[in-house]
Amino acid sequence: MAKSEDEHLQYLRLALEEAKKCIPTPTAFCVGCVLVSRLGSEPTVIATGYSRELPGNTHAEANALSKFRSLPEDELSKFAPMPSSHAAILASADVYTTMEPCSVRTSGLPPCADALIDAKVQRCFIGVGEPDDFVQCEGAQKLMDAGIEVIWLKGLEEESLSVARRGH
Numbered sequence: 001m002a003k004s005e006d007e008h009l010q011y012l013r014l015a016l017e018e019a020k021k022c023i024p025t026p027t028a029f030c031v032g033c034v035l036v037s038r039l040g041s042e043p044t045v046i047a048t049g050y051s052r053e054l055p056g057n058t059h060a061e062a063n064a065l066s067k068f069r070s071l072p073e074d075e076l077s078k079f080a081p082m083p084s085s086h087a088a089i090l091a092s093a094d095v096y097t098t099m100e101p102c103s104v105r106t107s108g109l110p111p112c113a114d115a116l117i118d119a120k121v122q123r124c125f126i127g128v129g130e131p132d133d134f135v136q137c138e139g140a141q142k143l144m145d146a147g148i149e150v151i152w153l154k155g156l157e158e159e160s161l162s163v164a165r166r167g168h
């Protein structure tokens with residue numbers, strides 16, 4: 001396996017570890033997400049998130065974005081060689097998510113695909129497409145329509161889905 005492909009799978013495995021932290025519920029998936037900045041000489045994890053980690057009915061991708069945005073400005077130098085803002089770092093970031101970002105929410109809350117588009121992230125690496133257990137998901141298409149590169153990683157589809165469906 002090529003080095004870069006292996007690196008992407010490593011980040012997806014990290015996202016799977018996040019997904020395993022979710023408290024399962026029969027009415028939603030257990031998803032994990034990792035945000036990686038590539039502004040420095042080495043890629044750096046800038047935030048992680050999982051479904052229902054933050055209070056309320058919260059999703060993995062939105063939680064990772066919120067956690068990163070809540071970091072104080074003076075900690076951002078860890079992620080970028082030049083003085084940089086939260087928005088600039090996110091605009092260079094890659095997203096690794098165990099399941100396709102949601103495009104519609106049964107609760108009516110804002111979908112993760114919209115949050116990633118608003119953050120102007122670079123690329124989104126996905127472990128598995130969202131099955132139509134609850135809704136018809138069009139998250140990957142939404143991201144691509146907004147100019148975000150979508151990469152379907154191969155190899156962890158079954159594990160991503162079985163972790164997502166824990167508690168169903």
Ligand SMILES: Nc1nc(O)c(N)c(N[C@@H]2O[C@H](COP(=O)(O)O)[C@@H](O)[C@H]2O)n1
Nearest residue numbers: 031051059060100101102105106107134
């Ligand atoms: N990508 C993604 N990340 C999460 O953290 C999720 N929980 C989901 N699930 C999706 O959201 C729908 C449920 O919506 P509500 O939380 O009830 O508003 C579910 O149908 C999945 O599409 N996806």
